[in-house]
Each structure stands twice: as C-alpha cells, then as structure tokens.
Amino acid sequence: xxxxxxxxxxxxxxxxxxxxxxxxxxxxxxxxxxxxxxxxxxxxxxxxxxxxxxxxxxxxxxxxxxxxxxxxxxxxxxxxxxxxxxxxxxxxxxxxxxxxxxxxxxxxxxxxxxxxxxxxxxxxxxxxxxxxxxxxxxxxxxxxxxxxxxxxxxxxxxxxxxxxxxxxxxxxxxxxxxxxxxxxxxxxxxxxxxxxxxxxxxxxxxxxxxxxxxxxxxxxxxxxxxxxxxxxxxxxxxxxxxxxxxxxxxxxxxxxxxxxxxxxxxxxxxxxxxxxxxxxxxxxxxxxxxxxxxxx
Amino acid sequence: xxxxxxxxxxxxxxxxxxxxxxxxxxxxxxxxxxxxxxxxxxxxxxxxxxxxxxxxxxxxxxxxxxxxxxxxxxxxxxxxxxxxxxxxxxxxxxxxxxxxxxxxxxxxxxxxxxxxxxxxxxxxxxxxxxxxxxxxxxxxxxxxxxxxxxxxxxxxxxxxxxxxxxxxxxxxxxxxxxxxxxxxxxxxxxxxxxxxxxxxxxxxxxxxxxxxxxxxxxxxxxxxxxxxxxxxxxxxxxxxxxxxxxxxxxxxxxxxxxxxxxxxxxxxxxxxxxxxxxxxxxxxxxxxxxxxxxxxxxxxxxxxxxxxxxxxxxxxxxxxxxxxxxxxxxxxxxxxxxxxxxxxxxxxxxxxxxxxxxxxxxxxxxxxxxxxxxxxxxxxxxxxxxxxxxxxxxxxxxxxxxxxxxxxxxxxxxxxxxxxxxxxxxxxxxxxxxxxxxxxxxxxxxxxxxxxxxxxxxxxxxxxxxxxxxxxxxxxxxxxxxxxxxxxxxxxxxxxxxxxxxxxxxxxxxxxxxxxxxxxxxx
Numbered sequence: 043x044x045x046x047x048x049x050x051x052x053x054x055x056x057x058x059x060x061x062x063x064x065x066x067x068x069x070x071x072x073x074x075x076x077x078x079x080x081x082x083x084x085x086x087x088x089x090x091x092x093x094x095x096x097x098x099x100x101x102x103x104x105x106x107x108x109x110x111x112x113x114x115x116x117x118x119x120x121x122x123x124x125x126x127x128x129x130x131x132x133x134x135x136x137x138x139x140x141x142x143x144x145x146x147x148x149x150x151x152x153x154x155x156x157x158x159x160x161x162x163x164x165x166x167x168x169x170x171x172x173x174x175x176x177x178x179x180x181x182x183x184x185x186x187x188x189x190x191x192x193x194x195x196x197x198x199x200x201x202x203x204x205x206x207x208x209x210x211x212x213x214x215x216x217x218x219x220x221x222x223x224x225x226x227x228x229x230x231x232x233x234x235x236x237x238x239x240x241x242x243x244x245x246x247x248x249x250x251x252x253x254x255x256x257x258x259x260x261x262x263x264x265x266x267x268x269x270x271x272x273x274x275x276x277x278x279x280x281x282x283x284x285x286x287x288x289x290x291x292x293x294x295x296x297x298x299x300x301x302x303x304x305x306x307x308x309x310x311x312x313x314x315x316x317x318x319x320x321x322x323x324x325x326x327x328x329x330x331x332x333x334x335x336x337x338x
Numbered sequence: 339x340x341x342x343x344x345x346x347x348x349x350x351x352x353x354x355x356x357x358x359x360x361x362x363x364x365x366x367x368x369x370x371x372x373x374x375x376x377x378x379x380x381x382x383x384x385x386x387x388x389x390x391x392x393x394x395x396x397x398x399x400x401x402x403x404x405x406x407x408x409x410x411x412x413x414x415x416x417x418x419x420x421x422x423x424x425x426x427x428x429x430x431x432x433x434x435x436x437x438x439x440x441x442x443x444x445x446x447x448x449x450x451x452x453x454x455x456x457x458x459x460x461x462x463x464x465x466x467x468x469x470x471x472x473x474x475x476x477x478x479x480x481x482x483x484x485x486x487x488x489x490x491x492x493x494x495x496x497x498x499x500x501x502x503x504x505x506x507x508x509x510x511x512x513x514x515x516x517x518x519x520x521x522x523x524x525x526x527x528x529x530x531x532x533x534x535x536x537x538x539x540x541x542x543x544x545x546x547x548x549x550x551x552x553x554x555x556x557x558x559x560x561x562x563x564x565x566x567x568x569x570x571x572x573x574x575x576x577x578x579x580x581x582x583x584x585x586x587x588x589x590x591x592x593x594x595x596x597x598x599x600x601x602x603x604x605x606x607x608x609x610x611x612x613x614x615x616x617x618x619x620x621x622x623x624x625x626x627x628x629x630x631x632x633x634x635x636x637x638x639x640x641x642x643x644x645x646x647x648x649x650x651x652x653x654x655x656x657x658x659x660x661x662x663x664x665x666x667x668x669x670x671x672x673x674x675x676x677x678x679x680x681x682x683x684x685x686x687x688x689x690x691x692x693x694x695x696x697x698x699x700x701x702x703x704x705x706x707x708x709x710x711x712x713x714x715x716x717x718x719x720x721x722x723x724x725x726x727x728x729x730x731x732x733x734x735x736x737x738x739x740x741x742x743x744x745x746x747x748x749x750x751x752x753x754x755x756x757x758x759x760x761x762x763x764x765x766x767x768x769x770x771x772x773x774x775x776x777x778x779x780x781x782x783x784x785x786x787x788x789x790x791x792x793x794x795x796x797x798x799x800x801x802x803x804x805x806x807x808x809x810x811x812x813x814x815x816x817x818x819x820x821x822x823x824x825x826x827x828x829x830x831x832x833x834x835x836x837x838x839x840x841x842x843x844x845x846x847x848x849x850x851x852x853x854x855x856x857x858x859x860x861x
Contacts (some may be wrong), residue, residue, distance in 0.1 A: 086648050086649060088675075089651065091615065108746075110417075166454060167457040168460060170457070171455040171457075171458045172460050172600070174458060174460065175458065175460075256456055257447045257450060257451060258451060261441060262768075263419075268622045273444065273446055273447075274414055274444040274446075274447075275414070277445045277446040277447075278413045278444065278445075280415060
C-alpha cells in the first residue's frame with residue numbers, strides 16, 4: 043500500500059520535473075515566435091508578452107520584401123550544407139577507419155597527431171594566409187566548405203564508434219575475398235549508420251550556421267550565406283538604432299522600423315529549416331550519441 | 339591477400355607523411371612570404387613607385403592607369419552598388435585615370451576582415467579608420483599598417499582637401515610618433531552638453547529656453563510638468579544619462595584629463611575631491627527632485643535611457659554630444675516627438691580624427707590614392723554620387739540645396755561620414771538649410787582646452803584607479819540620480835575615495851600636468 047503510494051508520488055515528482063523542464067525549453071521559443079508577430083508599438087509600450095496586444099506581420103513583410111538576396115542566401119547555405127556534409131562524412135569515416143584498426147601499425151601515433159591538433163592550432167592569421175595566398179580560395183564556395191571538412195573531434199568520435207565493431211567481421215570478409223575498399227564501403231559504412239547520422243547532424247549544423255569564413259573570404263555578394271546576410275542586416279539595424287553617427291535622414295527612414303520583432307523573425311527564418319530536419323535524424327540520434335559508452 | 343593489405347596500409351602511411359610534409363612546408367612558406375612582403379614594403383617606401391602591372395597605353399601619358407580598392411564600413415547599399423561604381427569610375431577615369439573597386443563591409447565585419455588582411459599583407463589601397471572606433475588609428479600605426487602621409491605628399495596630391503581643414507586642428511591627426519598617417523574626414527568636431535526638451539511642452543508652458551543656463555533654471559518648469567502632465571516623466575535619467583552638472587567657470591569636459599579654473603592663468607589642476615565637494619548643492623537638488631517625483635524612480639537601475647525615451651513621455655533629458663541638426667535624430671529616439679536642444683555647457687573641441695581615410699602600406703598606388711582622397715573631400719559631384727547614387731535613379735534633386743532619396747532605389751548606403759568632407763553633401767529632407775555653416779561655426783568657435791591631447795600616464799597609479807572606479811560605481815549613480823540623501827552619503831563617499839587612493843591619483847595627475855605645461859612652454 044505504502045509502496046504504491048510512494049511509487050505514485052515518485053511518478054508525480056518525476057513527471058512534474060520533466061514537465062517543468064520542457065516548459066523551460068519550449069516557452070522561450072514560443073515567446074520568440076509570438077514576439078516576431080507582435081507589432082513594434084505594443085512591444086515598446088508593454089514589453090514582451092505571451093499574448094500580444096497587437097498582432098502584426100510587418101517584421102516578416104520587411105525581411106521578405108526583397109527576397110532575392112535572402113533566397114540566394116538560402117541557396118548558398120543549402121548547397122554548402124549538403125555538399126559539405128557529404129564530403130565531410132566520407133572523409134571523416136575514411137580517416138577514422140584506419141586508425142581504429144588495431145592491425146594498423148601507426149594507429150596510435152596518428153591518433154595522437156589528430157588529437158594534438160585539437161590542442162594547438164596556428165591561429166587565425168596563418169590560416170588566413172594559407173587560405174588566400176597558397177590555396178587561393180578567396181571568393182570561392184570552396185572557402186566555405188573546406189575549412190571545416192575534417193574536424194579532429196569528429197574523427198575521434200567516429201573512431202570511438204568504429205572501435206566497437208568486431209574485427210571478426212573484417213577477418214571473415216577478407217576470407218571471403220573482399221578488398222579493403224569493399225570492406226569499408228560495404229560493411230563498415232552501413233554498420234556505422236547511427237554514428238554517421240549523428241555526426242552528419244553535427245556537421246550540417248556547423249555548415250548551416252556558417253558565417254565567419256564567409257566574412258573572411260567572400261567579397262562577392264553572390265556567395266554570401268544566409269547567416270552572414272542576417273548578421274549584416276542585424277548590424278545595420280543596431281547601428282541605425284544606436285549610433286549617434288547615423289545620418290539624420292537615414293534615421294528618419296528607420297524611425298518606425300520594427301527593430302525588436304524583425305530580430306525574432308530573422309531568428310526563425312534562419313533556424314527554422316534546421317528544426318524541421320531534426321526529427322528525421324532523431325531515431326539515429328539516441329543510438330549515435332551513446333557512441334563510446336558501454337553497450338550490450 | 340596479406341600482401342594487399344600491407345600495401346594499402348603502406349599507401350596510407352605514405353599519404354599521411356606527404357600531408358605532414360606539406361603542412362611543414364606551408365609554414366616555411368609563410369615565414370618566407372612575410373619576410374618577402376616586408377622587404378617589398380621597404381623597397382617601395384624608399385624607391386619611387388614602380389610602374390603598375392595593369393598599365394596600358396591611354397590618352398594621358400603622365401598618369402598610367404591605376405586600379406584602386408577602397409574598404410569602408412557601411413550599411414548594405416543595395417543591388418545597384420555596381421552601377422554606381424561604374425558611374426564613379428567613368429568620372430574618375432577622366433579625372434585621374436584611375437578606377438576604384440568599392441568594398442563596403444558591415445560594421446561587425448570591418449575590423450575582423452581588415453585585421454586579417456593587413457596581417458596577411460594583402461594589397462589594398464584605401465580604408466576608413468577612426469581614433470577610437472573601427473580600425474583604431476594608433477594601434478594600426480604601431481603595427482605599421484598605414485602609410486605615412488608626409489606634408490610633401492599632401493601638398494602635392496591633396497592640396498585642396500588640406501585647405502578645408504583649419505590649421506589649428508591639424509595636430510590632432512598626429513600619431514604618437516608625431517607623424518601623420520591619415521587624412522581627416524571633416525565633420526562636426528566639437529561637443530556641447532545640452533538638455534533635450536520636448537517642443538510640445540516648451541510651447542504649452544511658454545518656456546523661454548534662453549533663460550535656462552544651468553540645471554537650476556529648470557526647476558520651475560519641472561514643477562509645472564509634474565503638476566499638470568499626468569504620465570509624463572519631467573526629467574528622465576538612467577545609468578547612461580546622468581550628469582547635468584556643469585560649472586561654466588571651469589574648463590573641463592568628459593574625456594579631458596584635467597579641469598582648471600577659467601580665469602586661472604596657471605591652469606592649476608582641480609582635484610577630484612574638491613570638485614565633488616563643490617557639487618554638494620547639486621546633489622541636494624537632485625535628491626529634492628527625486629523626492630518630488632521629477633525624476634523617474636527607476637533611474638539608478640535603468641540601463642539605457644533610450645528604452646525609456648522611446649515611449650515618448652520623457653519631457654526633459656540630456657544629450658552629451660549635441661550637434662547642429664541633431665534635433666532631427668532625437669525625434670525618433672523620443673517616440674516621434676519634436677525636441678529642442680538647450681545647451682548648458684561650452685562647446686569643446688573633440689578632435690578631427692574621429693573619422694579618417696588611411697592608405698595601406700601595401701598600396702601599389704599611394705599617390706593616386708591620395709588624389710582620390712582629395713577628390714572625395716573636395717569634388718561635390720563625386721561625393722554626392724558615392725553617397726546618394728545617380729541623380730534621377732537613386733535620388734531626385736529638389737533645388738540647389740536639397741535632395742530626396744528615392745525609396746527602394748537600389749542604392750542607399752547612408753554613411754556620408756565615411757566617404758569624405760560632409761560639407762559638400764546635398765541636404766536631406768529635415769535638415770536645416772544652414773546646418774553645415776552652423777557646424778563649421780561650431781567647430782571654429784569650439785574651445786580648445788589647454789589640456790586637449792594631454793592624458794595621464796596611469797602606470798604608477800593603476801591599482802588606485804581601479805579602487806576609485808569601484809568606489810565611484812558604488813556611490814556616484816545613487817547620488818547623481820538623486821535616489822539617496824547626500825547628507826550622510828556624500829561624506830562617506832569622499833572618505834572612501836580618499837581611502838581608495840584618490841589623493842595619490844590627483845597628485846600624480848597634477849605632477850604630470852605641470853610637466854606637460856612646462857614642456858609646452860605655457861608655464
């Protein structure tokens with residue numbers, strides 16, 4: 043009797059805790075959406091509210107009023123995300139696989155070499171010089187893809203996963219006469235789908251949020267990804283709103299500009315597509331994120 | 339089978355070795371390259387400029403064609419950036435046989451990108467710099483990123499632009515080593531502390547603004563507002579907007595290291611403690627105002643005054659850097675209500691180096707770049723072209739003075755102060771006709787304090803300054819906004835300042851100030 047009661051109490055507490063936790067996660071996002079459709083006037087008067095006193099789609103109208111550059115930004119971002127993620131996954135797996143093989147003599151030094159690059163790097167200036175003066179990647183889409191193609195951290199995660207694949211499979215495949223490439227593409231890759239899916243998600247987030255390399259290496263408006271576009275628009279709004287240097291007349295134009303709600307609208311436009319993609323990865327996600335932990 | 343496996347492994351190892359070697363040689367290459375770039379620069383600055391690669395035979399033999407690049411911070415101009423650039427280049431080609439590649443960057447991008455470019459020794463010609471903001475002047479001069487502009491060069495290639503700038507302001511362009519590395523973009527160079535009063539209340543209560551010379555004169559007006567206007571904050575203050583106390587008998591302003599008595603021929607430095615003691619009456623007044631409800635109750639905790647002003651119910655506020663025509667800007671900040679500036683302090687010269695053009699050390703055509711600077715600062719057609727775009731397409735001309743931007747025209751960078759001497763600009767709707775004359779007048783009449791350009795070397799008093807700063811943060815805000823009674827707090831404040839080492843700071847500052855005066859020959 044007392045047992046069931048304490049069970050029920052525990053259930054109540056646990057459910058209550060997670061309900062609250064979920065609310066903490068969901069509410070800010072809901073607020074973001076609501077603010078983006080609230081009129082600027084009511085935002086200034088009343089602050090952020092869950093039930094807007096005045097509804098307005100002006101923020102979206104402004105952001106979407108000149109869709110050319112926004113669409114182009116989406117195009118660039120989608121392109122580098124898809125191409126970058128595919129190349130990155132292939133190369134990460136191909137780097138991680140040899141060093142996960144215990145019969146590869148140099149697996150330890152090479153693993154250390156990769157790990158070492160996490161600890162030390164050349165800094166931004168040598169990187170910039172390398173990209174512009176040796177590889178001549180300025181003003182190319184490759185400049186947005188190449189720098190993040192191989193992340194040592196991802197390689198080590200992938201290696202951790204591959205370590206768990208039993209080496210007997212490889213042995214038996216060899217006995218059956220398959221070569222290294224066949225083993226890699228036909229056996230190892232399919233077996234590591236959960237890890238690939240998880241890493242793929244991480245990597246694609248990275249590419250989707252990419253703006254810094256674009257800032258450094260892209261002068262041409264054609265290759266500006268979505269996030270850099272938004273950084274620019276935001277910086278313009280900030281500037282006009284706060285700087286004493288802004289011209290009187292240009293300030294006039296922005297007098298009634300819905301600064302606050304435009305920010306939220308842009309956040310939704312920038313992050314939205316990724317939120318849609320996320321659930322499709324979810325089934326792999328749980329399995330993949332436990333890579334490296336103990337499994338039965 | 340075994341054979342094949344080892345072969346694959348060998349291949350992997352071989353490839354990795356290659357990668358390692360490639361990485362190493364890249365580093366070596368980097369070093370070599372930076373050295374190369376440096377020697378390249380050195381030879382360039384000593385020898386005369388070499389013929390440019392892009393050279394081609396043209397009608398003007400004395401000037402080979404030059405391609406220039408111009409980096410500047412800007413709002414996104416719009417789709418017609420290229421069209422305007424072509425138009426500019428048509429004109430420049432005629433004038434100085436050069437073309438310019440405009441490279442606008444947003445304010446967030448500007449420093450990061452240019453720092454990387456300069457560190458990598460990438461070639462460009464012209465950039466925008468400022469004393470304390472983007473692409474900071476002194477720091478980059480120290481790095482050797484900017485080309486020195488000698489008097490000879492300026493006299494030869496930019497004499498007209500130089501003439502626009504009063505000689506008494508020119509020393510402000512000097513870097514620490516006494517040399518000049520930038521060309522100023524002439525604009526407002528003085529600041530005045532003013533009250534901002536909403537026009538509707540001035541009209542309603544028939545306030546004669548000329549009677550308001552200091553904060554004390556404001557009191558009857560604030561009382562009227564408090565009694566008759568519901569929901570209006572008579573005097574709005576926040577953490578970033580306190581300090582309407584001004585003593586017109588003294589020379590001293592924000593940003594100046596010392597304050598001295600106006601009629602004092604020895605320029606004796608007034609100590610901080612003394613100045614705070616002198617403010618007792620002011621603190622009392624503030625507290626009385628706060629208690630009477632003239633000042634918003636949340637003043638000591640409110641971060642930004644503009645958040646409050648946006649609601650449009652702040653009747654009086656303060657502006658530290660009022661300039662001619664600034665009332666137009668203020669209208670937006672004040673929820674669309676018209677405001678009037680009422681100056682309560684003298685106008686102080688603040689320097690002309692807040693915005694300037696610099697030529698990169700890596701420039702292949704410094705002479706032509708300087709000629710471009712000259713045109714940007716003197717040529718009305720070119721200046722308005724780069725600021726506003728093409729007439730009829732991006733703006734319409736109203737009359738001789740005024741222009742009107744065409745909405746959504748495809749070119750509107752809105753950063754006139756980046757391109758050149760602002761006094762060549764067509765006026766925009768809302769600007770008063772004499773705004774440029776008034777600005778020039780203000781600049782010319784602004785008080786150049788004896789202490790302008792003097793700063794205290796803080797090396798020996800670092801910890802005292804930090805302590806004093808902490809003490810000030812603790813007391814000053816509450817005192818300035820009137821939120822507390824100064825009767826017991828002011829003595830406590832002064833005691834704690836003394837305990838934090840204020841006396842030592844004052845002594846050190848005074849000593850350095852005296853030395854500075856002696857060196858200048860004033861004393």
